[in-house]
Amino acid sequence: MNRKHLTQAECPVARSLEAVGDWWSLLIVRDAFFGKRRFGEFLSSLGVARNILTTRLKKLVAHGILETIPASDGSAYKEYVLTEKAKGLYLVLIALRQWGQGCMTNDGDQEMTLVDRRTRTPIQPLALRSADGRELGPEDVELVAVQ
């Protein structure tokens, strides 16, 4: 993972992927959003090898995406919880979910949807919008330098 190539470091996409672009990190974050906090919970939920999980959790903590706190149930174990910084990642996860549901649907899988907790109604699909609210496609935007 020699991702520190010259042309990459300056792109925020690449920098994000540096933190969460590996095989397991985003799935750990996803489970954390689902309320999982303990080593064993991630372990059984993901089916990842223990040493890999250890490595990933450390990396996520090092990147400030997770932090360890004393266990909430009073036991001596620690728990991994999402930091404020990690909250922004839920948009990435939702975008992935949305894309996966639209384009990678499997046959016999239970359909799940995200609902607003207050109204119990499905959320709006994620969309890119101009300042005046028009929905934009990939070809409608351009990347420019801001001085």
Added chain:
Amino acid sequence: MNRKHLTQAECPVARSLEAVGDWWSLLIVRDAFFGKRRFGEFLSSLGVARNILTTRLKKLVAHGILETIPASDGSAYKEYVLTEKAKGLYLVLIALRQWGQGCMTNDGDQEMTLVDRRTRTPIQPLALRSADGRELGPEDVELVAVQ
């Protein structure tokens, strides 16, 4: 990358990551959105090893994210272009960009921003919204099964 664990296959996030969750795929897609089409363009832009690029391009084509077409300049070479299916991924990239810009800013890097091509004004930041338009945080949503 034994990601075909029992509990994973059913999650659209995991299925998306199956396709684009490895080290280079999303960066290739990003460059493709930037208009890159040729093997050599990706190669020099990403700094990836040639054999890895070959593998990734094949995988992306196999997943229907890229497709090969005869070169647009009339030469005998082929080009890799994004499929319709891939268009949905730009939301993922923008979410990553947004998160990376907010949380992973480096010091000496040129600030870039996405603008609407028509009005030349910055786009709205991506946000999760309820059906009635309220902006929602990660804790405001819940995943439910739809029958």
Added chain:
DNA sequence: AGATGTGGTTGCACATTGCAACCACTTTTC
């Protein structure tokens, strides 16, 4: 105290990656 659960670390076999060399074919240059 003994058994079990939790949260790791270590060692090893295997898979993946990065790197460089090589190769077939195409395009340009002389």
Added chain:
DNA sequence: GAAAAGTGGTTGCAATGTGCAACCACATCT
């Protein structure tokens, strides 16, 4: 039209990363 350079790969090898199982320290339960 032959040589040189460019394009798009493939192959082999060394280094790194991953999955798996065993082990271990500590905590908790009985």
